[in-house]
Amino acid sequence: xxxxxxxxxxxxxxxxxxxxxxxxxxxxxxxxxxxxxxxxxxxxxxxxxxxxxxxxxxxxxxxxxxxxxxxxxxxxxxxxxxxxxxxxxxxxxxxxxxxxxxxxxxxxxxxxxxxxxxxxxxxxxxxxxxxxxxxxxxxxxxxxxxxxxxxxxxxxxxxxxxxxxxxxxxxxxxxxxxxxxxxxxxxxxxxxxxxxxxxxxxxxxxxxxxxxxxxxxxxxxxxxxxxxxxxxxxxxxxxxxxxxxxxxxxxxxxxxxxxxxxxxxxxxxxxxxxxxxxxxxxxxxxxxxxxxxxxxxxxxxxxxxxxxxx
Amino acid sequence: xxxxxxxxxxxxxxxxxxxxxxxxxxxxxxxxxxxxxxxxxxxxxxxxxxxxxxxxxxxxxxxxxxxxxxxxxxxxxxxxxxxxxxxxxxxxxxxxxxxxxxxxxxxxxxxxxxxxxxxxxxxxxxxxxxxxxxxxxxxxxxxxxxxxxxxxxxxxxxxxxxxxxxxxxxxxxxxxxxxxxxxxxxxxxxxxxxxxxxxxxxxxxxxxxxxxxxxxxxxxxxxxxxxxxxxxxxxxxxxxxxxxxxxxxxxxxxxxxxxxxxxxxxxxxxxxxxxxxxxxxxxxxxxxxxxxxxxxxxx
Numbered sequence: 001x002x003x004x005x006x007x008x009x010x011x012x013x014x015x016x017x018x019x020x021x022x023x024x025x026x027x028x029x030x031x032x033x034x035x036x037x038x039x040x041x042x043x044x045x046x047x048x049x050x051x052x053x054x055x056x057x058x059x060x061x062x063x064x065x066x067x068x069x070x071x072x073x074x075x076x077x078x079x080x081x082x083x084x085x086x087x088x089x090x091x092x093x094x095x096x097x098x099x100x101x102x103x104x105x106x107x108x109x110x111x112x113x114x115x116x117x118x119x120x121x122x123x124x125x126x127x128x129x130x131x132x133x134x135x136x137x138x139x140x141x142x143x144x145x146x147x148x149x150x151x152x153x154x155x156x157x158x159x160x161x162x163x164x165x166x167x168x169x170x171x172x173x174x175x176x177x178x179x180x181x182x183x184x185x186x187x188x189x190x191x192x193x194x195x196x197x198x199x200x201x202x203x204x205x206x207x208x209x210x211x212x213x214x215x216x217x218x219x220x221x222x223x224x225x226x227x228x229x230x231x232x233x234x235x236x237x238x239x240x241x242x243x244x245x246x247x248x249x250x251x252x253x254x255x256x257x258x259x260x261x262x263x264x265x266x267x268x269x270x271x272x273x274x275x276x277x278x279x280x281x282x283x284x285x286x287x288x289x290x291x292x293x294x295x296x297x298x299x300x301x302x303x304x305x306x307x308x309x310x
Numbered sequence: 311x312x313x314x315x316x317x318x319x320x321x322x323x324x325x326x327x328x329x330x331x332x333x334x335x336x337x338x339x340x341x342x343x344x345x346x347x348x349x350x351x352x353x354x355x356x357x358x359x360x361x362x363x364x365x366x367x368x369x370x371x372x373x374x375x376x377x378x379x380x381x382x383x384x385x386x387x388x389x390x391x392x393x394x395x396x397x398x399x400x401x402x403x404x405x406x407x408x409x410x411x412x413x414x415x416x417x418x419x420x421x422x423x424x425x426x427x428x429x430x431x432x433x434x435x436x437x438x439x440x441x442x443x444x445x446x447x448x449x450x451x452x453x454x455x456x457x458x459x460x461x462x463x464x465x466x467x468x469x470x471x472x473x474x475x476x477x478x479x480x481x482x483x484x485x486x487x488x489x490x491x492x493x494x495x496x497x498x499x500x501x502x503x504x505x506x507x508x509x510x511x512x513x514x515x516x517x518x519x520x521x522x523x524x525x526x527x528x529x530x531x532x533x534x535x536x537x538x539x540x541x542x543x544x545x546x547x548x549x550x551x552x553x554x555x556x557x558x559x560x561x562x563x564x565x566x567x568x569x570x571x572x573x574x575x576x577x578x579x580x581x582x583x584x585x586x587x588x589x590x591x592x593x594x595x596x597x598x599x600x601x602x603x604x605x606x607x608x609x
Contacts, residue, residue, distance in 0.1 A: 014513065018434070021514040025430035026442060028423045029483045033449050036480035040457030040464065047460060105351050108343035118595040119355030121602070125591050126362065127543035129559045130580045133566045134361040137368075137573050143377045145364075181358060182602065189603035196339040238455050241545050250567040264455060271459050272550060284456040291453055 041288075048281035060278065067282035077283065079258055080266040081290070083168065087243075087262065088236040090172035095180050096228060100221075102180065103187035104213060117188075120181035128178070132245040135174045161247065167260040171242050183228050190224040191217060230298040237291050240264035263287045362584065369393075369578035376573045392578040396565070399575060402582065405561035410586075412474055412548075412557060413541035416481040420537045421530050423483050428491025429522045433504060434514065443492065450485035458550060465551055476551045481541060487533055490601075494529035495522060532601035535594055539587055558583045 048067055052060040071077050102120060110116060123131065138145050139160040147157045160170045194217065202212050218225075243260045244252055252269035254261025261269070263283065271280030343351075368376055370389040375382045396402050430436070431443050461480065462471070470476040499522055507517045523530075545559040552560060562583050566576045591598065 017513045019436070022430040022434040022436040022439070025434075025514075025518075026427045026446070026488075029427045029446060029485075029488055030442075032423075032480075032483045033485070036461065037449060037452055037454055037457070040460040041452060041454075043460035043463075044457055047463075102351075102354055105343075105347050105354070107340050108347050109340055110343045110347075110351075114596050114599065116351050116355060117599045118591070119358055120351075121595070121599060122355075122358045122362070122591070125539055125543075125587055125598070126584055127545065127559055127562075127587075129543075129545050129562050129566075130365075130584050131361065133562065133576055133580055134365055136566075137376070137571075137577065138361070138364070143379070143381075145381050148379060148381060177357075177361075185599060185602045192340075199339055234451060234453060238453055240455070245563060245566065248566070248571050250563065267456075267459075268550075271462075277459050277463070281459050284459065288453060288456050295451070 044281045044284050047277055048279075048285050050278045052278035052281075053275055063278070067279050068286070070279065071282050071286060076258060076261070076266060077263070077286075080254075080261045080263045083164075083243075083254070083258075083260055084237055084239065084262040084264075086168050087172050087175070087239060087260070088233070090168055091175040091179075092229070092232045092236055094172075095176035096183060096225065096232070098176070099180050099183035099187055099228075100218070100225075102184035103191055104217070106184065106188050107191045117185065120184055122181065123178045124182040126178070128241045129245060131178050132174055132242050135170070135177075136246055136248065139170045161255060162259075164257075164259040167246065167255060171239075171246055171260055174242055174246070175236070175239065179232070183232075186228060187221060187224060190221050194220045226298060226301055230295055233294045233298060234291055237287065237294065238264050240268055244268070263290075362581075362588075365577040365581045365584075368574055369581050371574070373572070373574045389578075392574055393582065395575060396578050396582060400561055400565060400579075401556075402558075402561055402579065405556045405558045406582075406586075408474060408552075408555065409542055409558040412477050412481075413538050415478045416541040417534050417538045419482040420484055420487045421534050424487030424491045424533060425495075425523065425526050425530060426518065427488045428493075428495045428526075429518050431488070431492040432496040433499060433501070433522070446485055446488050448485075450489070455546060458547060461547075462550060471551055472553050472555050474552075474555070477544070477548050477557070480547070481544075484537065487537065490533055491526065491529060493604075495526060498529070499525045528597075529601075531594070532597050535590060535598055536601065538590070542587055 047060075049062060049064060050060045051063045051066075106113075106117060106120070139147075141147065141157060141159045141161070144160075146160070151157065158166050160166045198216050198220075199212055202216060207215065239262050243254045243262050243265050244250060246260065247253070247255055252261070252265050252273055254265055264287065267280050267283040267287065270276045270283060274280075366389075367382055367385050369392050371382055371386040372388055375386070427446070431439060431446075465471050465476045468476075470479075503521055503525075504517055507521050512520065543559065544557075545563065548557045549560050549563065556564065562576075562579050565572075565579045
């Protein structure tokens with residue numbers, strides 16, 4: 001038997017449970033994100049306005065915009081920014097085109113469907129360190145297999161690390177190789193969502209297979225294509241592990257002439273080799289702004305395309 | 311704990327809808343693959359597998375094989391000698407153990423908190439639900455890597471530098487996990503089931519424990535795999551904060567550094583570092599592929 005009082009108490013508790021508990025359940029995510037995700041990023045802004053030397057803990061002084069002024073006049077920074085954009089374009093554009101083609105290949109009635117999809121995804125589950133080390137060996141000047149293959153068609157040995165373009169190409173290849181299969185599966189998922197009658201109608205109108213691909217498949221995938229571009233922007237502009245490991249000495253200068261130092265790697269060099277935390281933070285925030293600008297441009301593009309479809 | 315929930319009675323499972331009759335005019339969609347399609351796909355897969363295969367070739371040969379022209383293409387018989395050499399050269403066993411501890415802790419935590427938050431977002435009504443969900447998803451866009459300097463200063467304050475805690479704690483939750491579980495639980499847990507639980511007097515945590523967790527198992531497995539692989543492969547932050555107490559990726563990069571790299575040694579290390587992930591992938595690759603493709607449709 002339950003008394004009226006017990007019932008009322010239980011109702012009150014249960015209301016507290018339904019009203020309050022959802023916040024309790026989502027709180028761990030937001031608290032941990034605030035502490036280890038958001039706060040460091042905001043604190044970076046504070047640090048960037050200081051002369052802050054790790055070896056000299058505690059003795060940092062407010063210098064206002066001095067770090068940013070220095071950065072804008074630093075030839076190494078502009079060099080790193082150029083390298084970053086170059087590697088980003090060289091890795092993203094061919095990668096997304098190849099992903100589109102691979103997705104198209106996978107979008108057939110296939111035997112061993114799952115095995116083929118897994119094979120395509122394999123590069124993405126191997127670590128950046130493992131991938132870069134193997135490719136650095138393959139791109140070796142004297143005994144690398146890439147040069148051996150090029151030699152077979154009469155192209156003389158390339159010192160991949162030494163040149164600006166050659167190093168950018170090699171690093172972009174490594175990045176693209178690791179991500180192309182992942183993006184192909186994302187495109188494949190969207191392709192499978194395209195209504196079949198579009199193709200049947202086009203077929204009746206006599207459209208060829210390649211016409212169907214460019215006139216139906218690609219336009220229907222545009223939101224997904226823009227989505228993958230945005231994601232590649234955010235990831236690609238932060239690249240640092242590949243160029244760090246591509247130099248066999250693993251010094252964060254990105255080659256002897258800084259020919260493949262990216263902005264993130266420049267930040268790492270200034271922060272953890274030169275121990276100039278204030279300056280490194282200014283680099284971080286500047287790169288963050290670059291990423292935001294690119295992301296906004298891509299977002300506006302996405303919205304416009306979405307509007308066009310309505 | 312997960313067996314407390316009885317499977318739903320058979321009659322509540324919707325009967326499969328009759329297949330819509332497909333108009334067939336000599337072709338169906340998707341098209342049947344031609345021999346060229348197979349050929350091209352096999353070439354792509356070969357390109358995907360080759361670097362790992364090459365690691366196996368090099369790590370099973372003597373040291374002179376790397377400099378051989380034309381290159382060796384068939385594995386030899388020296389794999390175990392080289393593995394022994396890796397363990398002699400560096401404390402690779404410790405690095406593997408560290409990586410298991412870090413990745414295991416992060417995986418358990420991410421799955422638990424993501425399922426809890428996903429349950430709240432997908433199935434509970436509360437003020438601010440929509441905007442908070444959007445905010446949670448938006449956090450995944452934040453370029454975390456750019457906050458490492460203050461994060462390092464924080465860890466130094468806590469006295470955590472060089473300790474695994476410094477890598478584990480910032481990884482305890484992910485926005486992707488919350489998003490993924492919200493999507494899944496929204497579809498997988500019928501409201502009637504939760505309503506029945508409420509009528510039986512279960513509180514929200516009781517519903518989570520007895521109804522949601524059992525229903526979430528397939529998605530939790532996929533999320534767990536993703537999280538484990540990501541944590542296992544993480545390099546930049548452990549490199550900065552762990553110093554000598556290396557995880558497997560940091561130990562691997564140390565093996566590869568130096569002006570003359572011993573590639574036989576390094577590629578053997580690469581193989582060892584990749585093996586645990588490879589085994590997981592071989593066993594559960596189907597689910598991983600499915601997880602990526604499901605996430606994509608909503609993405």
